[in-house]
Amino acid sequence: QVQLQESGPGRVKPSETLSLTCTVSGDSITNNRYYWGWIRQPPGKGLEWIGTLYYTGSSYPSPSLSSRVSMSIDPSKNQFSLQLTSVSAADTALYYCARCPRDDSWTGYPASWGQGTLVTVSS
Amino acid sequence: SHDLTQPPSVSVSPGQTATITCSGDALSTKYASWYQQKSGQAPVLVIHADTKRPSEIPERISGSASGTMATLTITAAQVEDEAVYYCFSPDSSGSHGAFGGGTKLTVL
Numbered sequence: 001q002v003q004l005q006e007s008g009p010g011r012v013k014p015s016e017t018l019s020l021t022c023t024v025s026g027d028s029i030t031n032n033r034y035y036w037g038w039i040r041q042p043p044g045k046g047l048e049w050i051g052t053l054y055y056t057g058s059s060y061p062s063p064s065l066s067s068r069v070s071m072s073i074d075p076s077k078n079q080f081s082l083q084l085t086s087v088s089a090a091d092t093a094l095y096y097c098a099r100c101p102r103d104d105s106w107t108g109y110p111a112s113w114g115q116g117t118l119v120t121v122s123s
Numbered sequence: 124s125h126d127l128t129q130p131p132s133v134s135v136s137p138g139q140t141a142t143i144t145c146s147g148d149a150l151s152t153k154y155a156s157w158y159q160q161k162s163g164q165a166p167v168l169v170i171h172a173d174t175k176r177p178s179e180i181p182e183r184i185s186g187s188a189s190g191t192m193a194t195l196t197i198t199a200a201q202v203e204d205e206a207v208y209y210c211f212s213p214d215s216s217g218s219h220g221a222f223g224g225g226t227k228l229t230v231l
Binding site for chain 1: 124153154156158160165166167168171172177207209211213217218219220221222223224225
């Protein structure tokens, strides 16, 4: 059974870069049946899709975040990562990573989720 | 932009059928998936590919789709089904995803 665990600093200062890592166990991140995704949820609000990436390095970020988002994959550590630049209070959220089975899209659908990590943007 | 619209809330009595809709242009060509999120917990996939249910999800939860609308149906809803439900789909190009705004289901 796959497990995903997000990790990273719980607080980031405005204008700095948010960096998170998702460690995958129970499956290989190079499994070509899946994409790997990031989703966030501001406190008390709904889910927002950030983007997905494939083990080849191809990534598909949300158009609303694409200018600030980069995603990468590290097969040697079975991890994938998210970087979000120039953060503001609006980026305060619970950040989830997910395993997304491939379908007829380049996003897949988030099927297995981590427990989430809260990131607060504050000076 | 890729928008998915859900009603903010649905309320039913125990044993009744709850219906939650999700509308969006992309749904005419892309599959919808549905997620249940209980308070303080991570979302759980309950339906994918419009109608497919993971084995661990109760049979009373089902999905359907027609045109630009996907529907989640919970037959004989129970108090334990109280949660916020989100739909998700890729956009028409398949390159970007989006969630609906979420529907809070109350069973009482």
